[in-house]
Amino acid sequence: MLAIKVSNLVKVFKIKRNKKIVALRGITFSLPKGHILGYLGPNGAGKTTTIRILTGFLEPDDGYAELLGYDISREFERVKHLINIMSTERTYLIENMTIERNLRLFGRLYGFGGLELKRRINELLEFFDLKEHKDKRIYELSRGLRVRSSLCRALINYPEVLFLDEPTSGIDVICAEQIRSYIRKISREGTTIFLATHNMYEAQRLSDYLAFLDRGRIIAYGRTEEILEKFSPLEKVVRIKCDKPRELAKHLLSEGYEVEEKGGEVRVRLRRGQELNPLLVEIASTARIDFISVVEPSLEEVFKHLYGRGGGHGGEELGR
């Protein structure tokens, strides 16, 4: 079953009397239940607009969107209790209220109460290592703790679809890694996750599906491995440490490989269609290998490839 189905979604914002910004130009994608969609794109590509439409805060100008089988334009009231949202831009929490009270408040509003709610709050506080901070007010928290608290609130109603808008933006590496591991855990429990991010590493590690957005259009969409295979300009990168790096680099260059030599390490970039085995034979015949590793293509390469042709900026301005 599909958790999200979007078809030809269009959104236009009026910014001045005669100027309009086309934020979404007919995007189409879908996401099966229980999976993570990495929704990628540069700033202003339309990621947040898509989330705001799917969470009922904005209405589309055209197109159709469905959440868990419900048409969001007509049946949003029926689905709003089954979804939730979290973003680093906004906490969605009452700033001058403690984490625990915020969770109790939203838990009660979602219809939970008594022991069940207590158990859920404890479970979430434990899950996000927030037990010792539960009596702190939101404005007293560091950014990392705010993000975790915000995630707690977003999960209080056991959402079937969770929208995450740049969940690790602006937080330190360790905390970001923690958040990613939480996202993975949430997904394992069956929640469908819509992850809008411009962090390639994060998207590659977490997502089952990827959608690349550029100036309000989806320019690539599919399963992560398919996207990597289809759009990465490189097959693999081979890193070699050997006794004669300079000679090896020269030799491989003369054989037509794309080679880079830096700090005693030789890097060979294999393009699509170039086999690994002949390269290994060439390397073994030229130098004594100390270390060799083969690196799979990264999403960053795909991103550079897709946005490399002068793209990578936000919605296009139009005169009326």
Add this chain to the structure above:
Amino acid sequence: MGEKNLADSVLGVGSLKRASGLSKVTDYWFKVLEDSWVIFKIEMEELFSRVGDALMFFVQFLIMYFTVMLPLKLVGAKPLSEIGALFFAAMLNTSAIFQFADAILGRIRSGVYEAFRLALKSMLSLYLANLYTSWMLLVAFVIGFIPAALEGSLAIDLPVFIVAFILTFLSNASISIVIAGIHIAYKPIRGFRGIIGLILYFLFAYGIPYCLKNDPWRRIVLVLPQAHSTSLILYSLTAHKVVLTDPLFSMLYLVIFTVVTIPPSLKMYFKAERIAKKYGFASLRR
């Protein structure tokens, strides 16, 4: 068809349908009231969970009282009951003007408004919860009237006071709804809330009573519902010693003002909501 109607009447399907419709309405209102109570209760728990915060809240009222009491005592020898009534009327009107708007102001940027939108059956609960916080005016009432009681000048016409209290909230509702609408769709006014509140407070404490006593201005301010509510509050809290307007006329004016202004203000608010849904909230637009 006839058979069906017969079956319906025998089985009571029609009345069952009506009953289920009624139960839907009852369920809706029950949930709205329950949600508003939950929001109010937990917010109050938070406020009173820290002694310092609760004390600060009390101190704020006290400071506001002195801003009225000290200057008036310095320039004339008004009885403290009259000063307490002026203070309370100003606090009441200021609070009533923001009775709904405060539920939204400051909640959009943090995303809380949207979180409530997903969690609540109806946003009415949020506004009602904000309205309940008016009980805190009791603290202002106590602050305003303890000095008068000590002085021995305290005399209240309670029934008129209760009517004046309710009418103040009702007549200010439309203005509050319009402020909320402006905030969500046209111009974020969160940043001005404090200063607007302060200006209005002094306007209601000094400006309106002054204008009501001086004829060229009197005709102008009588258009404002706050002039009538201030007059009624003064009338009731001084046991009819201060009569700025005919109390019956003021009551009637406030009722008519409420009935006439609420429908267009609601219309404007719903339009603002549609604009916010189309272009996003004013405070979130880039």
